[in-house]
Amino acid sequence: MGIISKLPAYVERVPGGGIMTTSAEKFLNWSRASSIWYMLFGLACCAIEGLMATGASRYDFDRFGMIFRASPRQADLMIVAGTLTHKMAKRVKILYDQMAEPKYVISMGGCANRGGPFYYDSYSVLKGVDKIIPVDVYIPGCPPRPESVLEACLKLQDKIKKEKLADWAASTD
């Protein structure tokens, strides 16, 4: 249904209606950006070296409201951390499809971005996760520093805060 995503098209035609939609937008985006729950999902060394360090006490994902969830039903964010093989790519696509809306993807590390060291002469590695699912933020590095993972989360929060309700209406059935 998503009534609120269909409303702004009508409300904005009324003079001064924009005030209502922008405040609703601000509130929704703020709440979405402040509690990005990411899926517990590691593919390779990036998940061990980068993601676990970022989630632990020194760098601390929690202060951005980010908690890992073990089920895609409760997750907003998928961090593709590591080398994505063709075999795993099918599963990643299924998991992405099973995540609840609104959903975002961070591609972490050289392998997830573009195949990394497996770009040449590899029969089994997918050359970039954006070939199967839409990616919001890319993090370079092999593996990326925890600071850069945090930076990516801030970038994603900025992106969420700029979302328009009308865009949701256009893409909703």
Add this chain to the structure above:
Amino acid sequence: MIGNFAYAGIWVLVAIGFVVITFFFARLIRPQRPNPTKSRNYECGEFPLSDSHLQYNVKYYLFALIFVIFDVEVVFLFPWAAVFRALGLFAFIEMLVFLAILIFGLIYAWKKKALQWV
């Protein structure tokens, strides 16, 4: 005057109201883009091979029941063994009686062929 059970009733109403209101607003706010994969059961990224409502063999129930008997037996045996010397002969005989009852139970289950997987 409000009875003590009225508080429980109010609590139940508030709990139900909270769920209804939350789900109503979630329905207003959330974007909805259903797809067939999303409606499928979650099996760690695999497509499920069969229906999730499986029927288990009723024989597991017998094993579970017998397991619970001996589980409880161990729960009683360990504290008894820990203070064995302090409790003395009376507790020892009492524990033997307790074990005998359970062993009779086991023999009965054995005779009824509950230990066999048919």
